[in-house]
Amino acid sequence: MESKTKIKIDNLNLFIGKQQILKNINLEIPENKLTVIIGPSGCGKTTLLKCLNRLTDLYPDVKINGSIIIDNEDVLHTSTDVIDIRKKMGLLGQRPYPLPMNIYNNVAYGLKISGRRNKNALDQRVKTYLQTVSLWDEVKDRLREPASKLSIGQQQRLCLARGLAVDPEIILADEPTSALDPISSEAIEKKFVELKQNYTIVMVTHVLRQARRIADYVVFMYLGEVIEHGPAEEVFSNPKMERTKNYLAGAFN
């Protein structure tokens, strides 16, 4: 089954100082699929992910060329409104960063800065998104408590709810389960599989088993280059490149 391309990356190069972190990346990320980027540590997976919502703007001495087209708009172009781009994407980091406020306001934050202040509507949406990430029953009686009081697994689900609340089209996830216990990890994985009906998900992981479990589309990166990409079944069962084979066989990490 072919699906539409959501994100099209063309000739993307990224330098930090004189070091080239990403080398000539060309990728098409399919819409409403779960795309997993795998590869050994330090291969540029996270940097590629952060290019997508221009968090690379925060890096010192960074130089980027190439283009990332999302809905006919080049993310990297200077005239592009970076705030609009970021509102299209939810980001889930390696460890959860709840905002320094209570649970309710964590989810409502994105809505409030978008100017939505109607109390009932906010209440409703906070409830909906907390239910989406299966957190509602655990926190419904303590919405006014600081988010930092939650367990790490709960915090990560809260962060997912917070990201979803701003109505993104794309979910970016950077090793979202690496700090979590197995049960919370499984919960996040399950959510992703459900969410891909409505969202384009791009996830970075270095856990191969996780990639095998949930990926629809796989991108294998090595030393800043995309070595191989394609539908998960093909890449996992019949990798074309030698280095992919070696990596999947556990030759290096």
Place this chain on the structure above:
Amino acid sequence: MKNTKEMKAKKIEEAVFKVIMIFSSSLILFVLGLIIYSIFEKGLRSLSWEMITQTPKGGYYYGKEGGVLNAILGSLYLGIGSTVLAMIIGIPVALFMNIYLIKRKRMLNFIRYLLDLIWGVPSIVYGAFGFTLMVFFGIKTSLMAGIITVTLFILPIMIRGIDEVLKTVPIGLIETGLSLGSTKTETSFRIVLKQCYSGVVTAVLLSFGRAIGDAASVLFTAGYTDNIPTGLSEPVATLPLSIFFQLSSPVPEVQQRAYSSAVILTVLILMISLSSRALSKRYHKNRIS
């Protein structure tokens, strides 16, 4: 054999450092206690209701009657005025450094170096600088001139204090704010400042303490008067200066009153410090670790 020797050396090292640490800490506490004891011991004797409710009678130099209400109010006006002004300038500067200049590491280091440099400038130099400006613009000693001079004096302290707190904000939290679609300004004020609330309060308090406790910077700029100030263009008395004048008086009773003024100044700082700390606790619980 060698192993046990090493272990022994480590244990001795540990014991020696523990003794040094305990000794140093007790020394600090002892000196602090001694200062507070001597001020209160001498100051409480001539501290009276009059001291804090009346203006001086018979001049600040010789007067044994009346109180130091002029200096209490003057110090409060000056301390609060300059702290507020420094916050209005200092908080944006610290945020600018840590959110907007985050990728300009070299520029940041240079700014920090400059701020540390002017932090070290003695307050009398600020006083002299303020005085030069006043002469140039033809302004007389006044509350306004004092506030501006003290603001200049405490700005580097406040900016670097807040800066050190903001530096501890994890980059992931800033990224989180931005990736939710907030502007840098929203990230600064709605997330970063909330995260650092108690640290910022501490930095502001530290600056307030310096502002209200400094004598040299206000000597030429705020002046001195026995009257309660009624406007920004009038000179104001300050507690540090009233301590200075009272102590240099030849009359023992007036000298005694200097210690009472010191008690008042100490209690004033303590009260403001305690109340702001209580305030900052409310936000501290939301802080993420």
